[in-house]
Amino acid sequence: MPQFPHRILLAVDGSQEATMAMHHVLDLHGYTQTEVHVVHVGLVSGWTNPRTLNQDQLDRLRQEAQHVLDDQVHQMEEAGLTPTMTYVRLGRATDEILRLRDEIDADLIVLGSRGLNTFQRVLLGSDAEGVVRHAPCPVLVVRRDK
Template sequence: MMYNKILVAYDRSEDSEKALHQAVKLAELNHASIHLVHVSKESHKFSNQPEIRIPYGTGSIGNEGHAGVPSPVHESGRDGALIEKSEGEAMVREVKETLYHMGVNVDSDVRVGDPAKEIVDLAVMTEADLIVIGSRGLSGIKKWMLGSVSQKVAQQSPCPVLIVK
């Protein structure tokens, strides 16, 4: 089977690193291009507690010796997702540069939402010939509750899926 466009799901987990290496080998063999995708989960979807952040540099210790603690900043909704997305973009940019220097033709996307759905949608949109994904991502216990992303991708994908472990 010849592959022209290989979609690789990447989240810095050990399995996604292995998936990326495998995809690069396949791309080199097939003279294929790689489309790198990172999906940031919608922030705080699984928790009702907004994340609390103390703004840096705003706490001061008064003469009485107690800390003047600033009021916490509540991050919720799109705000948190934007922070996640920009971290994802930085991560993807790094990998993209490395691949570019190796002579691999690479595109990338950072999406926010349900990882399996976003990966499958992108595979359809880019007409990918193959999806390469690690068997386990960074999600830990959530994965156990929600079913593995790689399993969902394999079930819903329009093209073959290579699950790397």
């Protein structure tokens, strides 16, 4: 029998779609009083960064990712919700979101999607598509109407 989620994982990237996803989480939280965990993944991969990154570069990426996360959390707090926990991860977004989902045992993943066309998805991949395809729990993908 389906239940309301007890633990939501919200993945943010600073985009308008991530803000829209956050508003959906705010609505869900208002009805269910769930735990809300928020993650931002700073992209680090062999494909986009072919050279080995030194510690200074990793620190810079981590600081940039933390800034994006802090901005989103600030918006949430202004709307009346303080997240249960926040996380900065570095790596491939799909992998890190799913790994964190397993660590915290989230019942629902919420994320925004920019709605890439087929060509863009083939070249860049789609984090939302990867999460939906591999997540062991429900996923809410929020998209802006075009």
